[in-house]
Amino acid sequence: MAAKDTSKLSEEEHPMKGGDGPNSYANNSAYQKEVAGAAKELVDKAILEKLDLKVLLSSSKTFLIADLGCSIGPNTFFAVKNILEAVKFKYHSHQLCSDQVLEFQVFFSDHTSNDFNMLFKSLPNNRQYYAAGVPGSFYGRLFPNASIHIFHASYAIHWLSRVPKEVVDRNSPAWNKGRIHYLNSTDEVKRAFEAQLAEDMECFLHARAQEIVCGGLMVLIIPGIPHGIPHSHALANMTYQLLESCLMDMVRKGIVSEEKLDSFNIPMYFMSPQELEGCVERNGCFSIEVMKILPHVLAHGTVYNALVSTSHLRAALEGMIEQQFGEEILDDLFDLFHKKFEEQPSTSEPGKAINFLVVLKRN
Amino acid sequence: MAAKDTSKLSEEEHPMKGGDGPNSYANNSAYQKEVAGAAKELVDKAILEKLDLKVLLSSSKTFLIADLGCSIGPNTFFAVKNILEAVKFKYHSHQLCSDQVLEFQVFFSDHTSNDFNMLFKSLPNNRQYYAAGVPGSFYGRLFPNASIHIFHASYAIHWLSRVPKEVVDRNSPAWNKGRIHYLNSTDEVKRAFEAQLAEDMECFLHARAQEIVCGGLMVLIIPGIPHGIPHSHALANMTYQLLESCLMDMVRKGIVSEEKLDSFNIPMYFMSPQELEGCVERNGCFSIEVMKILPHVLAHGTVYNALVSTSHLRAALEGMIEQQFGEEILDDLFDLFHKKFEEQPSTSEPGKAINFLVVLKRN
Numbered sequence: 028m029a030a031k032d033t034s035k036l037s038e039e040e041h042p043m044k045g046g047d048g049p050n051s052y053a054n055n056s057a058y059q060k061e062v063a064g065a066a067k068e069l070v071d072k073a074i075l076e077k078l079d080l081k082v083l084l085s086s087s088k089t090f091l092i093a094d095l096g097c098s099i100g101p102n103t104f105f106a107v108k109n110i111l112e113a114v115k116f117k118y119h120s121h122q123l124c125s126d127q128v129l130e131f132q133v134f135f136s137d138h139t140s141n142d143f144n145m146l147f148k149s150l151p152n153n154r155q156y157y158a159a160g161v162p163g164s165f166y167g168r169l170f171p172n173a174s175i176h177i178f179h180a181s182y183a184i185h186w187l188s189r190v191p192k193e194v195v196d197r198n199s200p201a202w203n204k205g206r207i208h209y210l211n212s213t214d215e216v217k218r219a220f221e222a223q224l225a226e227d228m229e230c231f232l233h234a235r236a237q238e239i240v241c242g243g244l245m246v247l248i249i250p251g252i253p254h255g256i257p258h259s260h261a262l263a264n265m266t267y268q269l270l271e272s273c274l275m276d277m278v279r280k281g282i283v284s285e286e287k288l289d290s291f292n293i294p295m296y297f298m299s300p301q302e303l304e305g306c307v308e309r310n311g312c313f314s315i316e317v318m319k320i321l322p323h324v325l326a327h328g329t330v331y332n333a334l335v336s337t338s339h340l341r342a343a344l345e346g347m348i349e350q351q352f353g354e355e356i357l358d359d360l361f362d363l364f365h366k367k368f369e370e371q372p373s374t375s376e377p378g379k380a381i382n383f384l385v386v387l388k389r390n
Numbered sequence: 391m392a393a394k395d396t397s398k399l400s401e402e403e404h405p406m407k408g409g410d411g412p413n414s415y416a417n418n419s420a421y422q423k424e425v426a427g428a429a430k431e432l433v434d435k436a437i438l439e440k441l442d443l444k445v446l447l448s449s450s451k452t453f454l455i456a457d458l459g460c461s462i463g464p465n466t467f468f469a470v471k472n473i474l475e476a477v478k479f480k481y482h483s484h485q486l487c488s489d490q491v492l493e494f495q496v497f498f499s500d501h502t503s504n505d506f507n508m509l510f511k512s513l514p515n516n517r518q519y520y521a522a523g524v525p526g527s528f529y530g531r532l533f534p535n536a537s538i539h540i541f542h543a544s545y546a547i548h549w550l551s552r553v554p555k556e557v558v559d560r561n562s563p564a565w566n567k568g569r570i571h572y573l574n575s576t577d578e579v580k581r582a583f584e585a586q587l588a589e590d591m592e593c594f595l596h597a598r599a600q601e602i603v604c605g606g607l608m609v610l611i612i613p614g615i616p617h618g619i620p621h622s623h624a625l626a627n628m629t630y631q632l633l634e635s636c637l638m639d640m641v642r643k644g645i646v647s648e649e650k651l652d653s654f655n656i657p658m659y660f661m662s663p664q665e666l667e668g669c670v671e672r673n674g675c676f677s678i679e680v681m682k683i684l685p686h687v688l689a690h691g692t693v694y695n696a697l698v699s700t701s702h703l704r705a706a707l708e709g710m711i712e713q714q715f716g717e718e719i720l721d722d723l724f725d726l727f728h729k730k731f732e733e734q735p736s737t738s739e740p741g742k743a744i745n746f747l748v749v750l751k752r753n
Contacts (some may be wrong), residue, residue, distance in 0.1 A: 162510035
């Protein structure tokens with residue numbers, strides 16, 4: 028068996044900021060929560076229409092859910108609760124084995140460096156499930172064969188397993204010198220990121236195909252871009268170019284070394300629904316049951332002001348930036364980012380971004 | 391269903407010292423490891439002779455093991471590896487379903503305040519199982535119905551779920567004023583601890599009886615005392631009386647308040663094999679397959695010198711003492727303990743202690 032994580036040495040871990048302080052992910056993930064809220068109805072509908080409980084529960088009265096890239100809450104708890112309640116509703120409305128209580132076990136999974144202590148302390152007291160934490164990368168195996176009924180991953184698989192090697196290799200035509208991302212970079216760099224996505228998605232789907240029961244569902248919520256638009260038009264491009272220019276300023280001031288900046292890239296990829304479709308088709312183990320672009324969730328005004336954007340960015344990237352550049356630059360870097368964000372002309376085109384929901388079913 | 395931990399409010403958590411510093415449990419659990427080593431052969435034999443793999447695996451090709459009170463390693467990893475290899479050996483030697491690979495999933499469980507981050511970071515790289523952490527008290531439910539094949543708990547169930555209430559109630563005849571334990575106390579106090587053990591063991595066995603599959607095994611390694619000897623003759627009595635006298639000294643010096651000492655008790659009970667037998671019989675869900683006193687493991691000379699004893703005691707009790715008296719007394723208290731331990735006359739009777747192994751099988 029292949030439970031050991033052979034990819035450990037080369038894979039990167041970028042946990043969300045732990046604890047419950049002002050910069051923690053726990054206090055800076057309201058946007059992701061809004062997105063999950065927009066997806067709720069679609070998830071409920073998919074479970075009601077696409078999940079075949081009779082088959083799934085033929086051999087057991089326990090329903091197993093796994094959330095991948097769970098971070099430390101609270102969003103993972105909302106997502107899991109929604110799924111659980113939808114399954115319960117379906118179970119009771121179909122009067123399946125009504126003599127027996129359906130039990131739930133939920134696996135919260137994230138990188139080993141995730142703050143599981145914080146996650147466990149935050150577990151809702153009135154939860155209706157048995158909880159477990161599973162450390163490891165979702166680009167490898169995490170669970171036994173055919174053991175999970177529903178997988179969930181929200182705002183997770185846009186994190187690549189690593190920065191493509193060529194991108195930090197000064198002898199490669201894909202060397203991404205002076206840039207921290209592919210979005211505003213050369214075609215070579217873009218192709219390197221695209222290839223990494225294809226490789227990672229195959230690992231992801233291959234592992235999940237073994238772990239999920241036949242007929243089981245996989246719910247994915249993914250931040251991406253619409254089909255056919257150039258990478259440089261992605262909304263995140265603006266944010267990352269701003270961050271890049273802050274780091275550049277710090278290089279000029281001698282606070283950050285040029286070498287360190289050259290070897291730093293954000294291992295994230297914003298795919299289009301069509302790109303994911305291609306990955307699923309190449310893998311061949313899943314059918315696409317739902318594929319929907321989620322409505323925009325800007326209505327509450329919680330995003331795109333300088334302060335909130337800075338906090339969100341910091342909660343997500345702080346660990347990675349600290350690892351590369353050291354803790355001492357963090358406050359200055361994000362202060363600078365905040366300042367530059369505010370100074371942007373409000374007329375500037377905000378760029379394109381979508382969140383889309385995919386529900387896959389194991390053949 | 392009853393996944394929620396209703397006992398949460400009244401139950402106490404006393405995690406072993408986390409991290410990997412000089413006072414950590416990880417670096418001060420060599421004695422427990424020796425005990426586990428002495429038990430290994432007996433555990434192997436029990437699995438070979440008492441485990442009915444055909445029945446257990448009739449519906450699944452995954453074998454589930456749970457270690458209760460796992461702390462942060464490394465002992466839990468050794469224990470789990472031994473069990474896994476014994477099961478694997480049996481599986482292959484009996485050529486059961488040799489066409490399919492047997493997979494293992496291991497649940498490491500301890501209180502929510504246990505350092506799971508450290509545990510996950512220490513997971514062996516070459517492990518042959520899928521790992522998960524489960525936070526919560528083993529005096530309540532932790533797993534779905536009939537989901538675990540082998541439970542293991544070493545040096546765990548001598549921790550009571552709480553200090554008996556009467557013992558810290560100044561209006562009760564069982565008030566344990568000026569003492570931190572039942573071993574050298576009044577009959578009323580001893581009876582209160584005995585009653586707590588009986589109550590806790592019923593909770594423990596009741597929960598496990600639901601979680602374990604029919605024919606599943608539960609392996610318990612318990613530090614206790616021989617049948618029929620008075621509690622005050624227990625080896626731990628010497629240690630705790632010494633600790634008590636150190637705290638008393640600190641009360642006299644005004645470093646520790648008398649009230650705090652009066653309301654402090656170590657929630658531990660050293661049972662005899664016969665007491666456990668009684669609990670198992672009253673519960674009625676398990677048969678006792680093996681019950682053996684383990685050979686003494688003093689040969690390596692790692693225990694009973696002042697320094698090692700102090701370190702071990704500190705690793706186990708520091709959290710609890712810190713909670714009651716504050717962090718600032720820790721160094722002084724254990725320095726004093728070390729000094730008093732060294733000054734003891736070497737002629738003093740060391741007291742009685744046994745470690746015993748019990749293997750229970752679910753009816």
